[in-house]
Amino acid sequence: MKQDPKAELRVISRTEPPASKLNDSIVVLTAGGAVLCALVFAVALPLGGPLPLYGGALSLGLLLFGVAIRRYFTDRFPDIEAIELREIPDPDHADEPLSDVEALGPRRSFLKRALIASGALFGIGIAAPPIASLGPAPGGTLLRTAWRPGVRLVTNEGLPVQPDDLAMGGIASIWPQDAIGQERSSVLLLRLTTPPVAPTNLDWVVDNVVAYSKVCTHAGCPVALYREQDNALFCPCHQSTFDPSRGAVPTFGPAARALPQLPLGLDDQGYLVALDDFQAQVGPAFD
Amino acid sequence: MTPLFSLLFDTLDARLKLRGPSRKVANKVFPHNWSFLLGEVALFSLVVLVATGIFLTMFYRPSTEATVYNGSYELYQGAQLPAAFESILRLSHDVPGGLLFRRIHRGASHLFIAASVLHMLRILLTGAFRRPREVNYHLGIGLITFAFVAGFTGYSLPYDSLAGTGIRIAYSELLSLPLIGDRVAFWIFGGDFPTGDVIPRFFVFHVLVVPGLIIAMVSLHLALVARQRHTQFPVRGVDGHKFILGKPLWPAQFAESATLVLWMAGLLTAAAVFIPWSDVALLGPYVPGEVGNNAQPDWFMFWIDGALRIFPPLEFSVFGLLTVSGPFVAGILLPGFVFTALAAYPFAERRRYGLRGDWHVLTNPLEIPLRAGFMLGIWSFVLLLSAAATSDILSRLTGVSIENVLWFFRITCVLLPPLLGLAINRYAKRRLARHSRTVARSEQEAQVAAASTEVAAGSKPKQPAQAPGSAP
Numbered sequence: 001m002k003q004d005p006k007a008e009l010r011v012i013s014r015t016e017p018p019a020s021k022l023n024d025s026i027v028v029l030t031a032g033g034a035v036l037c038a039l040v041f042a043v044a045l046p047l048g049g050p051l052p053l054y055g056g057a058l059s060l061g062l063l064l065f066g067v068a069i070r071r072y073f074t075d076r077f078p079d080i081e082a083i084e085l086r087e088i089p090d091p092d093h094a095d096e097p098l099s100d101v102e103a104l105g106p107r108r109s110f111l112k113r114a115l116i117a118s119g120a121l122f123g124i125g126i127a128a129p130p131i132a133s134l135g136p137a138p139g140g141t142l143l144r145t146a147w148r149p150g151v152r153l154v155t156n157e158g159l160p161v162q163p164d165d166l167a168m169g170g171i172a173s174i175w176p177q178d179a180i181g182q183e184r185s186s187v188l189l190l191r192l193t194t195p196p197v198a199p200t201n202l203d204w205v206v207d208n209v210v211a212y213s214k215v216c217t218h219a220g221c222p223v224a225l226y227r228e229q230d231n232a233l234f235c236p237c238h239q240s241t242f243d244p245s246r247g248a249v250p251t252f253g254p255a256a257r258a259l260p261q262l263p264l265g266l267d268d269q270g271y272l273v274a275l276d277d278f279q280a281q282v283g284p285a286f287d
Numbered sequence: 288m289t290p291l292f293s294l295l296f297d298t299l300d301a302r303l304k305l306r307g308p309s310r311k312v313a314n315k316v317f318p319h320n321w322s323f324l325l326g327e328v329a330l331f332s333l334v335v336l337v338a339t340g341i342f343l344t345m346f347y348r349p350s351t352e353a354t355v356y357n358g359s360y361e362l363y364q365g366a367q368l369p370a371a372f373e374s375i376l377r378l379s380h381d382v383p384g385g386l387l388f389r390r391i392h393r394g395a396s397h398l399f400i401a402a403s404v405l406h407m408l409r410i411l412l413t414g415a416f417r418r419p420r421e422v423n424y425h426l427g428i429g430l431i432t433f434a435f436v437a438g439f440t441g442y443s444l445p446y447d448s449l450a451g452t453g454i455r456i457a458y459s460e461l462l463s464l465p466l467i468g469d470r471v472a473f474w475i476f477g478g479d480f481p482t483g484d485v486i487p488r489f490f491v492f493h494v495l496v497v498p499g500l501i502i503a504m505v506s507l508h509l510a511l512v513a514r515q516r517h518t519q520f521p522v523r524g525v526d527g528h529k530f531i532l533g534k535p536l537w538p539a540q541f542a543e544s545a546t547l548v549l550w551m552a553g554l555l556t557a558a559a560v561f562i563p564w565s566d567v568a569l570l571g572p573y574v575p576g577e578v579g580n581n582a583q584p585d586w587f588m589f590w591i592d593g594a595l596r597i598f599p600p601l602e603f604s605v606f607g608l609l610t611v612s613g614p615f616v617a618g619i620l621l622p623g624f625v626f627t628a629l630a631a632y633p634f635a636e637r638r639r640y641g642l643r644g645d646w647h648v649l650t651n652p653l654e655i656p657l658r659a660g661f662m663l664g665i666w667s668f669v670l671l672l673s674a675a676a677t678s679d680i681l682s683r684l685t686g687v688s689i690e691n692v693l694w695f696f697r698i699t700c701v702l703l704p705p706l707l708g709l710a711i712n713r714y715a716k717r718r719l720a721r722h723s724r725t726v727a728r729s730e731q732e733a734q735v736a737a738a739s740t741e742v743a744a745g746s747k748p749k750q751p752a753q754a755p756g757s758a759p
Contacts, residue, residue, distance in 0.1 A: 009314040009535055045384045055387045055560035062553030066546045073542035080539065084316035084531045086516050086647060135473035135484075142462075142469055142479065173576060183455075183481055186576035214576055219595060219614050220459035220480075221452060222578045236582045237456065238596045239679060239689055252690050254613045256600035285602050285612035286462035286469045 013081045023075045031068040037061030142286055146179035147262060147274040153189060153211065154180065160271040163207040166191035171226045174211065184282055186214040186222065187262055188233065190244050199247035204264045206272065211262035212248045215283040216240055218255035317540040318519035318533035324547060325406040331548040332399035333505065335555060339392040340494065346382055348374035349490035351446060351483055360568060371446040371486050372572040390559035396441055398555065400434050400587045407431060411662060413649035415518045416633045423511040426504055428630050433501050435587060440493035442585050446486060451573025452582055455480060463615035481575060520649045521737065527648035528730045583676060593675030594621050597697045625665065632661060643729045655726055656715035664708025671700045
């Protein structure tokens with residue numbers, strides 16, 4: 001069979017490793033050790049042995065087999081340094097056409113443009129509807145939450161809340177009744193030690209109890225932490241800080257908007273209820 | 288060759304004529320340098336990821352529906368958990384070897400991304416991106432982007448408390464796209480967060496779409512390396528522009544790669560035994576409206592998280608039509624800018640120095656002042672942003688208030704990278720001037736300059752066994 005002469009290796013230096021009994025033993029011992037490790041792994045894993053045992057056996061087996069392979073190759077083959085010619089781009093083909101079949105005269109070149117244009121339109125036409133099917137149109141979804149006039153504030157466990165359930169300086173995580181876990185409706189209920197001031201809407205404060213959206217206006221994390229030393233609401237994700245006694249305006253960090261205040265009132269049984277949905281946009285910016 | 292292998296090969300060879308091409312492949316010369324192994328480490332991590340990933344797929348349930356856990360992990364016995372979280376608990380604590388393979392998968396994902404990023408760093412520092420390899424460099428940037436997507440979706444799948452928070456932030460980032468944000472977010476999430484569609488969709492991305500793209504792109508990446516040949520570091524007395532000096536694929540490179548993949552898998556397994564990567568049982572399932580302290584993403588997302596943290600409050604409406612907000616600028620525009628700068632850099636360098644022709648020999652970045660400045664500038668920026676993602680932890684450890692920590696990063700992220708970049712740019716320029724050198728405009732010019740420097744320094748070029756110039 002005729003060999004491609006370019007495929008030949010151009011050897012620059014060649015060193016033969018000396019035959020070594022030690023090396024032979026290393027190959028045999030490491031390969032044998034690897035098999036032993038595989039055995040331990042194969043027995044310990046199905047029998048529910050401890051993870052360090054079968055994991056350790058697998059790890060050691062892989063490492064030992066690596067040694068065996070390396071040792072085998074250094075002993076079995078000469079160490080060769082070779083040189084290879086880089087392929088120099090062949091300039092002879094530079095002016096050649098890609099194919100020998102040429103399109104017919106310029107008379108029909110408008111066809112080409114028409115076909116490309118219609119191809120693009122056709123592509124968009126059949127690709128766009130499936131993409132649009134992937135999700136509902138947002139419509140006003142992001143402008144509303146589950147809060148409606150008269151909806152009770154409930155805890156994670158679904159219990160309604162009275163102002164006195166909160167200690168002075170206390171804080172609670174609250175949901176609309178029947179919408180527990182509906183993320184954008186989550187609310188923080190606070191009982192402030194001093195009466196809040198503007199821009200808090202004081203009509204929506206009951207006995208120093210005030211409710212704000214828990215969804216950060218920056219990137220939507222729950223504003224889950226309350227820092228007592230300076231009475232601040234704090235988002236653990238990006239450290240936006242809000243002042244609950246002044247309408248939860250942002251005082252530090254990347255948030256640019258206040259946490260919306262929930263219109264708060266009492267029903268005839270003395271439980272806290274929403275008077276309406278939030279009057280400002282909940283959560284991060286969109287569109 | 289063993290008789291069996293010989294017989295098999297001859298059978299195939301008689302039909303497919305394999306001997307010639309196989310010999311050519313076996314004789315392909317690989318230049319040697321430790322940094323060339325970074326790409327291989329990434330490739331083999333991908334192999335480990337696919338192998339362990341297939342195992343995990345057998346048990347994972349892509350759903351957020353409430354499911355009762357009845358396994359052996361006491362803390363959650365009888366608890367109602369999202370199905371995804373429940374299936375991972377079962378996989379980890381009730382399937383023999385499940386926890387080990389999950390941890391190896393996790394470790395390999397870190398290694399895959401780390402090795403890919405370091406590989407890119409090597410390419411950038413040494414100039415392996417130069418013509419004719421720009422295409423492959425851009426493929427590499429695409430690969431890193433998809434590696435990030437694979438990493439993020441994988442981080443999300445357990446639906447633990449951190450995963451849910453991460454998904455929520457990703458959703459907010461999509462919302463922040465001006466004009467089309469809510470639509471795009473609803474398309475990807477199937478509705479308002481947290482819809483039931485997000486985990487099934489992330490699952491499809493993570494186990495099908497993204498790995499499919501990554502494997503296709505890696506194949507192309509390697510095919511291009513084979514077609515365009517390796518770059519190599521300068522070797523005295525060898526015309527690296529015309530020749531490659533190294534060891535043949537068989538047996539030297541094969542032995543090295545085989546050893547590397549085994550040792551890597553062995554070390555990943557050892558890491559899985561000793562390090563409890565992402566123990567989701569400790570984190571707990573995602574509960575809407577709840578998040579704990581230390582809300583950090585995976586390390587490779589730190590730079591974006593850091594940018595979100597230190598970016599000043601910003602939100603304004605343009606003619607009531609669209610909204611531009613901090614999460615958009617810091618979380619989308621800024622990473623986009625970094626990736627664009629990386630992708631555009633080869634052209635900037637070529638234009639700045641009027642470079643001509645093809646380049647195959649790697650260079651010290653200090654020889655190219657623009658590259659030295661760009662690299663230190665952009666990477667110090669990314670590293671400082673990453674450090675900013677630990678602001679809450681730093682504040683707790685040092686006792687400095689969180690406000691001061693964030694102001695520290697706001698100032699250093701803006702000032703330090705350009706200053707460092709300019710400083711090293713100046714240094715590189717002076718260094719060239721001291722040796723009265725300029726940036727070579729073609730590889731031949733660079734080699735002439737290097738040869739004359741050697742003569743000036745009085746060193747004799749080492750002769751290789753066979754003068755490469757005499758090779759056909």
